[in-house]
Amino acid sequence: MADSAFFCTLSHEGVLAVRGADAGKFLQGQLTCNLNYLSDSRASLGARCTQKGRMQSSFRILLDADGVLLAMASDLLEPQLADLKKYAVFSKSKLTDESAAWVRFGLQQGDIALSSLGLDLPAETDSVVRNEGLIAIRVSPDRAELWAPADQADAIKTKLTAALPEGELNQWLLGQIRAGIGQVMPSTRELFIPQMLNLQAVGGVSFKKGCYTGQEIVARMQYLGKLKRRLYRLSLNTAELPEPGTQLFAPSHNSAIGEVVLAANAGQTIELLAVLQAEAAEAGDVHLGALEGPALQLLDLPYELDRDREIQR
DSSP states (O other): OTTSOEEEEOTTEEEEEEESTTHHHHHHTTBSSOGGGOBTTBOEEEEEEOTTSOEEEEEEEEEETTEEEEEEEHHHHHHHHHHHHHHOTTSSOEEEEOGGGEEEEEEESOHHHHHHTTOOOOSSTTBEEEETTEEEEEEETTEEEEEEEGGGHHHHHHHHHHHSOBOOHHHHHHHHHHTTOOOOOGGGTTTOOGGGGTGGGGTOOOSSSOOOTTHHHHHHHHHTOOOOEEEEEEEEOOSSOOOTTOEEEOTTOSSOOEEEEEEEEETTEEEEEEEEEHHHHHHTOEEESSTTSOEEEEEOOSSOOOHHHHTTO
């Protein structure tokens, strides 16, 4: 299903733009990722945290002309804009919602289609190529985002349709789940610190960039703390798709041991990412919604947590 070639429109996310002479400097003090690592050929994952290190949003970020673009869950755009603008008043930067200016597509095994558009995208995750206003980003092996200016969107979709079957957003989200990339949704806003979503394992946190909002908490967890809750991938035999924020339970605990982050249909089962207490997850007895709820089975993630490697970013 998610392993077959297709494209779909990424209708669940919007685009926040920060432009101006101070855009990079301003965001460097706000975000977990290091903007000095961005270039015309490289993007990144990242997050914005509260002072207590809780994630207000997560996003993919890339350079564009006189600033940067951040793609995040659509319903997070307005609160993020409102909050960031409070800190940008003395900065030569302008923050706007540019969702209407872009149409974004997700492509699975779509490199031939990208090449036909003049976009020869390297296999390395976070690689970026550009051609005639189009932007392609490698988001995980065999998966890419294609960003098109809104006035080119219909023509680009016609070309994609000639090369690839059109799929559903669920297929794209299933691929994201299998890549182990968590995401903050409105119902999980300010619930997780970045390490709970394994964000440091997928390049979304820099421990060498210096101060940013929430940095002290995030760094302390990495260097001094023991992470008791982190992201797991699981499967579930049930017909109803659980919403982000749905609680998970285990008989060994008297209260919830975690929350659903993202879920998608996978044929006869559901696959999901969830933040769980490590002790309870590894005991292997996890249930959805209540102790008597459907049981979940642990699945592998495509990466391992490695603190020594992670702190080199």
